[in-house]
Amino acid sequence: MALLGKLEADVEVNAPADQFHDVFSCRPHHVSIMSPEKIQGCELHEGEWGKEGTVVCWNYFHDGSPKIAKEIIEAIDDVNFSTTFKVVEGDLLKDYKSFKLIVQATPKEKGSLVHWTLEYEKINENTPDPNTLLEFVVHCSKDIAAHLTQAQKN
Structure with a gap:
């Protein structure tokens, strides 16, 4: 059995790609406002919002219990609307030697x-x-998009 793995999922949202990308690349601390049942907070530990190398700590509720993930924002691609997070501490590293999350929004x-x-x-x-x-991040994406599109209507 392979120890290296990769899972992928797509979700269509009504929010514009640049706005969705901006949430993860520059304003991850706003995700707790947009998806409060899943994300309780995202704190800046080192660096600056919107900069590669920034260290953030997520407090989230997954699989029935509160969890923590400390991550480095490894890459921000404002052309392709992609942000890469590398987990450096927290609950995920109890089961995984390494863990990366990449989120990319493509305009439609x-x-x-x-x-x-x-x-x-x-x-x-x-x-x-x-x-x-993977299901968790897909559901968060829907929450974020709903928040962004609701903000456009107001």
């Missing part, structure tokens, strides 16, 4: 297509693939 005629990629290395072959986490 109306709204955008949000593509999530989870890249990981399991600690052992008994570790499950993070399917529930």
Whole structure:
């Protein structure tokens, strides 16, 4: 059984790609306002909002319990509307040696297509693939898009 894994998912949203990208690249601390049931907070630990190398700490509720993930914003691509987060501490590293989350928003005629990629290395072959986490980020994307499109209407 392979210890390296990759899961991907697409979700269509009504929010414009540039606005969706801006949330993860520059304003991840606003996600708790947009998806409060899932994300309780995102704190700046080092660096500046909107800059590569910035360290953030997420407090979130997943699989029935509160979790923490400390992440480095490894890459921000404002041309392709992509942001890459690398987990450096927290609950995910109990089951995975390494974990990366990449979120990319691609403009469509109306709204955008949000593509999530989870890249990981399991600690052992008994570790499950993070399917529930992929579902979690897809649902967060829908919450964020709903918030962004509601803000446009007001």
